[in-house]
Amino acid sequence: MIPSGFEYHAASSVQDAIRLLTENEDAKILAGGHSLLPMMKLRFAEPAHLVDINGLRELKGIDRDGDVIQIGAMTTENELIASEILQQHCPLLVDAAKLVADPQVRNRGTVGGDVAHGDPGNDHPAVMLALDAEFVIQGPEGERTTPANGFYLGTYWTGLGEDELLTAIRVPVIKTGTGYGYNKLKRKTGDYATAGSPVVLTLDSDVCREIRIGLTNVAPMAIRAEAAEDLLRGQVVTEALIEQAAEQVMAACDPAEDLRGDVEYKTHMAAEMARRSIRDALARARS
Numbered sequence: 001m002i003p004s005g006f007e008y009h010a011a012s013s014v015q016d017a018i019r020l021l022t023e024n025e026d027a028k029i030l031a032g033g034h035s036l037l038p039m040m041k042l043r044f045a046e047p048a049h050l051v052d053i054n055g056l057r058e059l060k061g062i063d064r065d066g067d068v069i070q071i072g073a074m075t076t077e078n079e080l081i082a083s084e085i086l087q088q089h090c091p092l093l094v095d096a097a098k099l100v101a102d103p104q105v106r107n108r109g110t111v112g113g114d115v116a117h118g119d120p121g122n123d124h125p126a127v128m129l130a131l132d133a134e135f136v137i138q139g140p141e142g143e144r145t146t147p148a149n150g151f152y153l154g155t156y157w158t159g160l161g162e163d164e165l166l167t168a169i170r171v172p173v174i175k176t177g178t179g180y181g182y183n184k185l186k187r188k189t190g191d192y193a194t195a196g197s198p199v200v201l202t203l204d205s206d207v208c209r210e211i212r213i214g215l216t217n218v219a220p221m222a223i224r225a226e227a228a229e230d231l232l233r234g235q236v237v238t239e240a241l242i243e244q245a246a247e248q249v250m251a252a253c254d255p256a257e258d259l260r261g262d263v264e265y266k267t268h269m270a271a272e273m274a275r276r277s278i279r280d281a282l283a284r285a286r287s
């Protein structure tokens, strides 16, 4: 399919991108293009203007400052995978990036585009919820930061304004005593999740002090299974408790039926992905 006509603009700086978004009605950022261009070809999206931010080197790169890692929005999935900083200090993001699509898509697709798109099938949104990430956003009024928790409002609907640009993502360093896991069920390599669940938990003398359970592609947007988290927080996590938490995960799910499965199947698979990720996180936190 051929997309509708649009005007192309190459932004020369972050400020220029914001100016272009502000001055042109119905303008969209073009990052890796691996979600936006297929939607334009299918005419699900028909922006009048594309603002290309591929030339903005300041939006690339991964830096650690103490307990916080800052990732530029234009950093690609393959760059996440290759990053020694992430391999050492936030390996959950490396594991998640390896599960995104296929090598070609990972070569162009950016973490910022994955997060900003608001697609419940994308992997990074739920991972960012589990990590308690923060998003750095630049707009006409200047810079603001917002937590990932609360950013996802619905399908393709986020807390980003039409004239705002996601410039970076901040994630905490995963410390000793904190474990993580991301299990994703997919039909084949390169597919979106049938269901996925990233988990981050912190143990203190085997008591679960903090836990965040994200869910991918089993609701209109990426969500956290908060009732399941509440059940495990403050407890020594046993198999019996994991089973109760899995029930709460299922209660949080609201998937759409499609070729990947019906509502019942997806709901049960979300619970199974959460069980596995909780067990992985526990094992890592204890090691």
Ligand SMILES: Cc1cc2nc3c(=O)[nH]c(=O)nc-3n(C[C@H](O)[C@H](O)[C@H](O)COP(=O)(O)OP(=O)(O)OC[C@H]3O[C@@H](n4cnc5c(N)ncnc54)[C@H](O)[C@@H]3O)c2cc1C
Binding pocket: 028, 029, 030, 031, 032, 033, 034, 035, 036, 037, 038, 073, 074, 099, 100, 101, 102, 105, 108, 109, 110, 111, 112, 113, 114, 116, 117, 121, 122, 123, 124, 160, 164, 165, 166, 167, 190, 191, 192, 193
């Ligand atoms: C075959 C295939 C399989 C895929 N499988 C998966 C998968 O398993 N898991 C997964 O997570 N993803 C998957 N994807 C999606 C892929 O990871 C995309 O690259 C990603 O969703 C969007 O990143 P992008 O850089 O390509 O963004 P684009 O497509 O350029 O943009 C996506 C949207 O985000 C907006 N946007 C982009 N960057 C910014 C920014 N910095 N600030 C504000 N708005 C911005 C754009 O305006 C657009 O609306 C798949 C894609 C394909 C083609």
